[in-house]
């Protein structure tokens with residue numbers, strides 16, 4: 001039986017669900033998983049899952065791929081070490097790349113380790129088309145994030161409005177993808193994904209909205225360029241364990257991991 005060693009950084013809503021889903025069908029592989037967490041739980045009940053608390057221990061497990069699904073801070077803290085060690089990395093907290101110089105740091109770590117950093121679509125879609133369209137020139141890309149008020153709890157939004165008493169949609173932020181993904185690190189990684197695929201962090205305009213009239217995490221992307229036009233709207237179910245995170249994010253990471261061992265990659 002072929003084996004596959006998967007590393008993870010973070011084991012919250014995305015991490016738990018990703019492991020459950022991969023374990024339901026390992027495509028005939030002997031899958032072992034090592035997850036880097038802040039505090040290892042006393043017991044976890046899965047025979048193929050080990051918790052570690054430092055990146056050196058994660059790397060000692062000889063992962064063939066590491067998935068970061070923790071936070072922008074965790075990607076900044078551990079991403080360069082993983083890549084320098086020659087291990088490919090899939091990052092969910094893509095907004096971290098809006099920190100000045102961090103994208104370059106990751107690139108140089110990846111070059112040093114001959115590894116690659118993968119930026120998955122996560123909660124959004126159309127990233128393949130957008131980044132292909134970029135090759136012939138884009139003139140405009142806009143992104144709107146619209147989530148129910150409870151998705152904005154515990155974020156910068158609470159300093160802007162009383163989320164519990166919102167009656168109408170409320171604009172929390174309008175500006176560049178760079179600023180928006182920094183202000184809302186748990187909610188606006190998609191802004192950075194759209195920007196990196198398309199016009200860049202400083203030329204992609206975004207709006208961030210709390211809307212009591214929706215019960216889904218909605219993402220709208222519009223783009224224009226030499227390819228034509230694109231208009232995309234997603235109304236994602238939130239993940240059962242974290243209202244900020246769309247269920248589609250977990251599926252996107254699952255697809256990225258499965259692509260790693262698939263013979264046909266789509």
Ligand SMILES: NC(=O)C1=CN([C@@H]2O[C@H](COP(=O)(O)OP(=O)(O)OC[C@H]3O[C@@H](n4cnc5c(N)ncnc54)[C@H](O)[C@@H]3O)[C@@H](O)[C@H]2O)C=CC1
Pocket residue numbers: 009010011012013014015036037038069070071072073074075077092093094121122123124185186187189190193241242244245246249
């Ligand atoms: N690209 C995308 O479309 C999306 C990206 N995300 C990113 O994924 C992250 C995780 O999402 P969820 O699992 O829903 O959040 P969560 O809050 O349920 O779980 C995150 C886990 O990571 C842990 N963690 C945070 N920093 C860490 C560190 N430095 N070292 C070790 N563990 C650390 C936390 O303690 C927590 O257990 C979000 O914060 C966001 O950055 C989330 C949704 C969509």
Ligand SMILES: O=C([O-])CC(=O)C(=O)O
Pocket residue numbers: 123185186187188189190191217236244245246247249
């Ligand atoms: O999961 C979502 O809907 C989007 C999200 O949290 C992010 O972009 O960070």
